[in-house]
Structure formats: C-alpha cells, structure tokens
Amino acid sequence: MNMPSPDDAPIHLQGRILLADPSLRDGIFDRSVVLLADHSAEEGAFGLILNHPTGHNVGDFLKEDTFEPLKKIAVHMGGPVSQEQLTFSALWWSQQEGLKWHVRIPAEQAVRRSRQPGTLVRAFVGYSGWTAGQLESELRRNAWITTKPESSLLGQAHDRGLWAEILRSMSPYHQILAEAPEKPWAN
Secondary structure, three states, rough: OOOOOHOOOOOOOOOOEEEEEEOOOHHHHHHOOEEEEEEEOOEEEEEEEEEOOEEEEHHHOOOOOOHHHHHOOEEEEEEEEEEEEEEEEEEEEEEEEEEEEEEEHHHHHHHHOOOOOEEEEEEEEEEEOOOHHHHHHHHHHOOEEEEEHHHHHHHHOOOOOOOHHHHHHOOOOHHHHHHHHHHHHHO
C-alpha cells in the first residue's frame, strides 16, 4: 500500500488569506492579499484581492438613487477573471468563528449589509480563480504565503500597504520580506 507523499496531502485553505510571495511579480498578483472565499481539491478555488483599489467608487458606475448608500465605496480589482462585472461582498468578524463573509451579493443586499454595525462592504471588479489542483501547485512552488485573517483586517486600509502590514505582523522573517524593496535588482 502506497502512503501519500507530503505533496499529495490535502490542503485546506478556505477562509485563509493568501499573500503573494515577493517572487510573484506577474502583474495583478504582485504584492496581493487574497481572501480565499472558497476552496476544495476537487473544484478549485475562488478568492478576492483585497488590496488593489481601482481609483473608482461605486458611484462612478451605479447612478440610481437606490444605490446612494454605496456610492462612496471604493471599487477594488478582485482578480483577473470576469473583470467586466461589478460585485459586492460583505465581511464581518464573529468572536466564535473568526472572519465571515458573503461574496457576490446583489447591490440591494449590499445596501442592507452596509447598514449593519461591524460589517465591511466592498465592491470588486473581477475575481481570482484557480482550477482543481492549480492553487495547490502554486503553494508547493512557494508562490503564496498563507495566514489566518485577524480581526484587525476589517479596520485596516485595503490598499497596496496591506500586504506589508500583514507580513510584518507574522514573524521576523516575514517582516524582512515586507521591508525588502519592490525591485531589489534596481538598488
């Protein structure tokens, strides 16, 4: 009977934060912080990049009065897939379960969620997706650093600085990664 190798061991990542390794400098994922909202070995993975604001607000796209409560929400680049769609997600912290979320919610539900204390509503164009086995392969090549989300995530700025901020909080090694220049060969 063959014993599974460490490379065959299942990886459970749903609800984790993926931080792009500094070596992953291929455009959209450069210094990305991804909330992995769904993951299974059989189906693949789905996530949203939390720290790539587009410079637009929801009000730039949805002009109807119905969406007035959402108009100042920043629109983030969620990933390279389906970038023509604007979607909303709600994030909140549960003392018992940690970070909770509803992704791809309709705008009307986003309006309701935006009125709930402690709930962070975000708008995204696109999402990040991996086919079955693809993310696991990338992890084995050290393209991503995984961590559990902390409650402070909801109060942090979801901009380019979030990547380094989370890394700094992880360990001295990760702090060195966070402080390294973006292009060390240019120094």
